[in-house]
Amino acid sequence: VLDPIITKKILEASCPEDVFGTIAGDKLEAIRAIYRQIAKVVHPDSHQGTPHAKAAQEAFMKLTQLKTDADSKIKANTYGKRSVVAPGKGSLDPIEVTVRSRKFIVSDLLYKGDLADLYRCQVGGQEALFKIVNEVANNDLLENEARVLTHLYPPSAKDEKFHRYITKPVDSFILKGKTHRRVNVVTWAKEFRPLSEVLTVYPNGIDFRDAVWMYKRILAGLGFVHANEVVHGAILPPHVLIHTVNHGAKLVDWCYAVKGDGRIRAISPAFRDFYPPEVFDKKPATASTDLYMAAKCAVALMGGDVKTGAFPSTVPAPIQTFFKASLQSAPSKRPTHAWDLHESFDELLKRTVGKRAYRPFDLP
Numbered sequence: 001v002l003d004p005i006i007t008k009k010i011l012e013a014s015c016p017e018d019v020f021g022t023i024a025g026d027k028l029e030a031i032r033a034i035y036r037q038i039a040k041v042v043h044p045d046s047h048q049g050t051p052h053a054k055a056a057q058e059a060f061m062k063l064t065q066l067k068t069d070a071d072s073k074i075k076a077n078t079y080g081k082r083s084v085v086a087p088g089k090g091s092l093d094p095i096e097v098t099v100r101s102r103k104f105i106v107s108d109l110l111y112k113g114d115l116a117d118l119y120r121c122q123v124g125g126q127e128a129l130f131k132i133v134n135e136v137a138n139n140d141l142l143e144n145e146a147r148v149l150t151h152l153y154p155p156s157a158k159d160e161k162f163h164r165y166i167t168k169p170v171d172s173f174i175l176k177g178k179t180h181r182r183v184n185v186v187t188w189a190k191e192f193r194p195l196s197e198v199l200t201v202y203p204n205g206i207d208f209r210d211a212v213w214m215y216k217r218i219l220a221g222l223g224f225v226h227a228n229e230v231v232h233g234a235i236l237p238p239h240v241l242i243h244t245v246n247h248g249a250k251l252v253d254w255c256y257a258v259k260g261d262g263r264i265r266a267i268s269p270a271f272r273d274f275y276p277p278e279v280f281d282k283k284p285a286t287a288s289t290d291l292y293m294a295a296k297c298a299v300a301l302m303g304g305d306v307k308t309g310a311f312p313s314t315v316p317a318p319i320q321t322f323f324k325a326s327l328q329s330a331p332s333k334r335p336t337h338a339w340d341l342h343e344s345f346d347e348l349l350k351r352t353v354g355k356r357a358y359r360p361f362d363l364p
């Protein structure tokens, strides 16, 4: 019989990492060995004339494609970065798109999100991301993103200190064609890497002293966002980008953001455990919604249990207690002010770990 779990895993995989997982040592060899094992299970020859023949055929073809992608990602040194697309895949000959007499040269597919594909693009001499929605039904979410980003970072605004935590909106328009899909163009934070990648590289978590600066940057960014009456609504590992050398950070994906006291309209299903109860109860999102999710990111980074919010014992008790406050079910019991929280966290760190010191963080 055709193993249903393996078949499902292959057919639902959105990147080679979903099937081949974390690998070490001679990576090409490791992939080949895993591939050989799984290929045996789904090989069409073993299922000829059975009711599973078609599924086996489909799974086998997909598996072969995933292996090719794994190999090319290993060669490009991007294996393990789930959101980075395998080189050669989805690349196009550069296409020129002119919108309101502005010229965009769109080329490689760089990232895939929940709602959109993000392509490399050149506009007015700068490199940017060309984010095309996958389904017209989600045009409104991208429109929301463009509106929120423009509110936070108006095109005419001087670059302020706090703009470093977001990416600048470049343009937003509907791509005319068979369908009318929305495109958002934003500056590309090329040197930044999402926390989701940190978690792929370190599935058991990282030293809490490395996680603390990442968490602090989220708070600093959120302070600015909340001061502008915006709730991000999806503070999740793929949406927090960090710079491993200068310890900067950026928040991305404003599709789910709300202004004022709106409700969050959609979630990222893969990160269900990061969301607080008010999101599922369809109650208004507040600053404390983002702070809850930021604390869940800290739990994940420190190698804790995201579902229960439990930390490993290596994290000092006072720090665990600190995060518990943000992880309470009732939004009214949680802290609401990101900058205040940042300040009290700094004081707590001074008392528990001592003076601040730069710690190099290695992300291969």
Ligand SMILES: Nc1ncnc2c1ncn2[C@@H]1O[C@H](COP(=O)(O)OP(=O)(O)O)[C@@H](O)[C@H]1O
Pocket (backbone or CB within 6 Å): 083, 111, 112, 113, 114, 115, 116, 117, 118, 129, 167, 186, 187, 188, 189, 190, 192, 194, 238, 239, 241, 252, 253, 254, 255
């Ligand atoms: N401005 C950016 N610079 C660098 N990487 C980005 C940027 N925006 C998004 N990404 C990467 O692309 C992924 C998908 O983008 P996202 O905006 O979340 O799309 P979606 O709305 O479809 O989920 C992100 O998780 C992140 O890794």
Ligand SMILES: [Mg+2]
Pocket (backbone or CB within 6 Å): 113, 114, 115, 238, 239, 253
């Ligand atoms: Mg996203």
